[in-house]
Amino acid sequence: MLDNFFNKLSKGMTLTEAEKAIFRQHISVKRLRKHQYLLQEGEICKSVAFVSKGMLRSYLVDEKNNEHIIQFAPEGWFISDLNSFITEDISSLNIEAIEDSELILISKASHVYLETAVPGFYKFNYLQYRGAYMSLQKRLTDMFMLSTEEKYTKLLSIYPDITQRVPQHMIASYLGLTPETLSRVRKKLFVKKD
Amino acid sequence: MLDNFFNKLSKGMTLTEAEKAIFRQHISVKRLRKHQYLLQEGEICKSVAFVSKGMLRSYLVDEKNNEHIIQFAPEGWFISDLNSFITEDISSLNIEAIEDSELILISKASHVYLETAVPGFYKFNYLQYRGAYMSLQKRLTDMFMLSTEEKYTKLLSIYPDITQRVPQHMIASYLGLTPETLSRVRKKLFVKKD
């Protein structure tokens, strides 16, 4: 069950068996059933979570009670409220399992410890965040440059199985659209394909 | 003139005099006058630039020839087309000086060298990208959650001197607005303040 996690690490750093043992002592495993929360706004984000199975989403709620999805995290991804994790301020984010999920948690203390105990961990984190930064930059420019229709089709091309795993209104929220608008966009797309 | 650069590095890592010497051997200095380009679309991004003086912007041009500003980089910031830098594919970004500027360039080969020659450089980069990732996440959620007026006032509160240094139509582009819309938003704001 830690295999996914060590696999992920191995992609950004060299990882010895001894180091794996150190990791094992500094992580914990958590299971969430669908609809359960890893974090709710107002709490402090105590750990970074690696998703070894299932899927989570993080979202914000605005004054009008609209949800805005920040991130989906299927297996192989990390999720947290980074800002709260680092500053230890209260979080404005909610993180919820949208499938039954298995998580590997790294607490702040453990993270700090691992950074010095496992030298390659800096490199891993560097590559991890650099990649995350690049993806986010693409997402932002897509928001600016693409039409609503293109945003949706591009999302499908990158994550083809997303419609099977994520309800449509959440996809709409992730794209910054109302459910109604996404429904109409899809209608147009399917008419075209006939 | 390298002081700004070493200061920046020191904020994320410990930096010995010996390491400074290594850096000096692996960086180059470049001056750009206003309107000159560090990178134009179609080229390969050969280096990451640290802005020690002045200010640059990176932007994309869409099919309708509209510019979309991705980033402003005043002194103390890094700028590049990360994607092109890493993959060595051609860039779709333009990077232009919007003031007379002084840059410190790190080529790809140097970057790779420095990562191993200066152990703390991983830590620096990790923190750098982690911070950049968090800022970008805020920018994205602001785009989703704030009204046009709020986007502008928030930008002003974070970068109060931006109106002095950056033409208004570029601020509009950065916020994803047309110049006309920003002009009208400002009019409303100033009427209110009377």
Added chain:
DNA sequence: ATTATTTCTTGATTCATATCAATACATTGG
């Protein structure tokens, strides 16, 4: 100084998407 160029403002109109409202459809739970 005077012209040229860039930047900003203002008005009229169009367009895309949000909003509001109702209904259909699907899934879950007692």
Added chain:
DNA sequence: CCAATGTATTGATATGAATCAAGAAATAAT
């Protein structure tokens, strides 16, 4: 099985921002 809840569709209308167009203001160039 039926109610309850959650999810998706569809229509009518409102709204905010884009677009088109013209002119004013500011800045730079000769």
